[in-house]
Amino acid sequence: MDGKGAIKLFYNGSIYTKFDKKSPVESIVVKGDRITFYGTSEESMKRYATIAEQIINLEEKVVFPGFVDSHLHLDDLGSSLTYLDLRGTDSIVELKERLRSYRSRNPGARVIIGMGWDQESFSEGRWPERSDLDGIVNDVPVFLERFCEHAGVVNSKMLDRLESVSFPEKVLPRSRDGRPNGIVKEEAASYFKKVAHDLIGNEVGNLSVASNYLLSLGITSIGFVSCGTESVEYLANEASRIGIRVRAYMRQEEAGGIEEMRMRIGENSYLKINGIKLFADGALGAATAALREPYEDGKDNRGMLIMDSGSLEREFEKYDGRNVQFAMHAIGDRGIDAVIEAVSSFGRDRLVEPRIEHCTVLREDHINRLKELRIGVSTQPAFVIDDWWAVNRLGKERSRLSYPLATLQKEQLKVGLSTDCPVEPPNPWFTVDAAVNRGEREKREILKYSGEERVNILTALYLYTTGSASLLMDSDVGSLEVGSFADFIILDSDPFELQDVRKIRVQETYVGGVSRFRAKK
Ligand SMILES: [Zn+2]
Incomplete structure (x- = not known):
C-alpha cells in the first residue's frame, strides 16, 4: 500500500459527520486524505482492520469536522501574535x-x-x-x-x-x-x-505562526481576506506544509495580476485564490458605515459609501469571465443597498458566488433581495458582544435586524460564520457562544430588541462548518461525509453537554488525514 492511499481507522468515538442533525457515528475510515467510510466501530473493523495502516482508539471522545472561518486576516493575526501589545499600558x-x-x-x-x-x-x-x-x-x-x-x-x-x-x-x-x-x-x-x-x-513568516495557532484552535480552513501578493507567494509553499486550507481574497490594489498569479503559484487544495475583497462602506465603530437614515447619535451623519453601486459594477466588469469571486464589505443598510444594486444591475449569473462581509444593519426588504440574488453572507456573531454601543448608535428599530442570524438561517440564505480575527479572537467557541447566547451573559442591550436572532448550538455549528465552506466555494470541507477531506478535530469535552462551550479545548487536529496539532498533555 503506498502512503498516498494509506488507510487509517478511527473507532470508539462520538463523531459528528455533519450538523444538520445530532446523530454521531462511532467510526470513520480515512483513505489517503479523504473520508472513505463512516459507521459503527464493528462494521469498520470488519471491513478495514486487516488493511489499515493505523487503528486509532478515540476513547469515546467527541469528533467534529474542522471549523471553517470564512473571513479573517491571517497577516494581522500573525503580527498580533508575534509582537508584544503594549496598548492600554498605564x-x-x-x-x-x-x-x-x-x-x-x-x-x-x-x-x-x-x-x-x-x-x-x-x-x-x-x-x-x-x-x-x-x-x-x-x-x-x-x-x-x-x-x-x-x-x-x-x-x-x-x-x-x-x-x-x-x-x-x-x-x-x-x-x-x-x-x-x-x-x-x-x-x-x-x-x-x-x-x-x-x-x-521575513514578515510573512508570521503567517505560519498564525496558521499553527488556528490549527490548535480547531480551525482547518480559512477565508484570508485582504490578502497581499507577498502572502500568497509565501503560502504557495507553506500552506500544504503547515496543513491549513487557505482561500485568498486579494486586496483590490493587488488583484490586477490575479490570473497570472494563479498560474504561477499552482493552486492546490491547500491554497486557492478565490477572488477579491471590495469595500462598499466603512464601519459602525467609526460611524462611517453607510446608513439610509442618520446615525441615532450622530445628528446628520449617514456614514459614507466607499464604493457605490456604479464603482462596484465597474470592478465586476473589469474581471468579467475571469472566475473571480467578490467578497464585498458592507455594514450599513445603504452599503448593502449598493451591493444589491450592483449585483442585480450587472447580472447575478455573470458573477461567481458574490458574498457580503458583515452585512450588519439589515432591513426587512433586503432579505428577499439577498435570497433572489443568491448573495452569501459572512457574519461575525462575536460583534454582538463587542459592539456594546450598537443600540446607541443605531436606535432600537434598526437594532432589531442588526447582526441577524436566525432570520438569515430561517430564510435559507447562504450564511457562514467568521471572526474577522484579529478584530475578534479566533477561538471558534467564543463565536459559537455568541451565536447561541447573543450577549445574554454580558447583558448586551441589543438582546432586548433582537433576542429572536439567537440560534441553537447545532445551527451555529452547521453555519460554522458547512455554511462557511459554501461561502468559500469548497464542498470538500466542513463535513465528514464519504469523499470529504479528512479535516477533523478531537475535543476534550462534549459541547452538547456543557453549559459554557468557551471552556472546550481541542486535543488534536487532523487535516487531510494527517495530525497537524496535538495538545500537550
Ligand atoms: Zn475583515
Missing part, C-alpha cells in the same frame, strides 16, 4: 510586567518587538528607559515602539547594535554616564526598528 511597572510575561511565553524569541505604549498615560510621569528594560530582558535585543511610531525605547542589548552609526542627542539622548539612555526618536527610532525587523526575519 505605568512603566505594567509595561515591564507585560514584557516579562511575553518573554516567558516566547522563550525562543531572537528579538522582542512591542508597540503601542504612551508615556502620557504612565503613572510614573516619565519615559521608560534602557535601565527599565534591562532588568527584565538582557539577553536578546528589545525594541518597544511608542504608539505614534515616531519614538521608542530599547534595551542595552539592542543598543549594542548601534555599530558605527551616530545620532545627535535630540534623537538619541544620553544618561549621565554618557551612554544612550535607551529612548530613541525619529531617525534613531527608524534605525532600531529596522534592526529589529531584520532580526525577526
Whole structure:
C-alpha cells in the first residue's frame, strides 16, 4: 500500500459527520486524505482492520469536522501574535510586567518587538528607559515602539547594535554616564526598528505562526481576506506544509495580476485564490458605515459609501469571465443597498458566488433581495458582544435586524460564520457562544430588541462548518461525509453537554488525514 492511499481507522468515538442533525457515528475510515467510510466501530473493523495502516482508539471522545472561518486576516493575526501589545499600558511597572510575561511565553524569541505604549498615560510621569528594560530582558535585543511610531525605547542589548552609526542627542539622548539612555526618536527610532525587523526575519513568516495557532484552535480552513501578493507567494509553499486550507481574497490594489498569479503559484487544495475583497462602506465603530437614515447619535451623519453601486459594477466588469469571486464589505443598510444594486444591475449569473462581509444593519426588504440574488453572507456573531454601543448608535428599530442570524438561517440564505480575527479572537467557541447566547451573559442591550436572532448550538455549528465552506466555494470541507477531506478535530469535552462551550479545548487536529496539532498533555 503506498502512503498516498494509506488507510487509517478511527473507532470508539462520538463523531459528528455533519450538523444538520445530532446523530454521531462511532467510526470513520480515512483513505489517503479523504473520508472513505463512516459507521459503527464493528462494521469498520470488519471491513478495514486487516488493511489499515493505523487503528486509532478515540476513547469515546467527541469528533467534529474542522471549523471553517470564512473571513479573517491571517497577516494581522500573525503580527498580533508575534509582537508584544503594549496598548492600554498605564505605568512603566505594567509595561515591564507585560514584557516579562511575553518573554516567558516566547522563550525562543531572537528579538522582542512591542508597540503601542504612551508615556502620557504612565503613572510614573516619565519615559521608560534602557535601565527599565534591562532588568527584565538582557539577553536578546528589545525594541518597544511608542504608539505614534515616531519614538521608542530599547534595551542595552539592542543598543549594542548601534555599530558605527551616530545620532545627535535630540534623537538619541544620553544618561549621565554618557551612554544612550535607551529612548530613541525619529531617525534613531527608524534605525532600531529596522534592526529589529531584520532580526525577526521575513514578515510573512508570521503567517505560519498564525496558521499553527488556528490549527490548535480547531480551525482547518480559512477565508484570508485582504490578502497581499507577498502572502500568497509565501503560502504557495507553506500552506500544504503547515496543513491549513487557505482561500485568498486579494486586496483590490493587488488583484490586477490575479490570473497570472494563479498560474504561477499552482493552486492546490491547500491554497486557492478565490477572488477579491471590495469595500462598499466603512464601519459602525467609526460611524462611517453607510446608513439610509442618520446615525441615532450622530445628528446628520449617514456614514459614507466607499464604493457605490456604479464603482462596484465597474470592478465586476473589469474581471468579467475571469472566475473571480467578490467578497464585498458592507455594514450599513445603504452599503448593502449598493451591493444589491450592483449585483442585480450587472447580472447575478455573470458573477461567481458574490458574498457580503458583515452585512450588519439589515432591513426587512433586503432579505428577499439577498435570497433572489443568491448573495452569501459572512457574519461575525462575536460583534454582538463587542459592539456594546450598537443600540446607541443605531436606535432600537434598526437594532432589531442588526447582526441577524436566525432570520438569515430561517430564510435559507447562504450564511457562514467568521471572526474577522484579529478584530475578534479566533477561538471558534467564543463565536459559537455568541451565536447561541447573543450577549445574554454580558447583558448586551441589543438582546432586548433582537433576542429572536439567537440560534441553537447545532445551527451555529452547521453555519460554522458547512455554511462557511459554501461561502468559500469548497464542498470538500466542513463535513465528514464519504469523499470529504479528512479535516477533523478531537475535543476534550462534549459541547452538547456543557453549559459554557468557551471552556472546550481541542486535543488534536487532523487535516487531510494527517495530525497537524496535538495538545500537550
Ligand atoms: Zn475583515
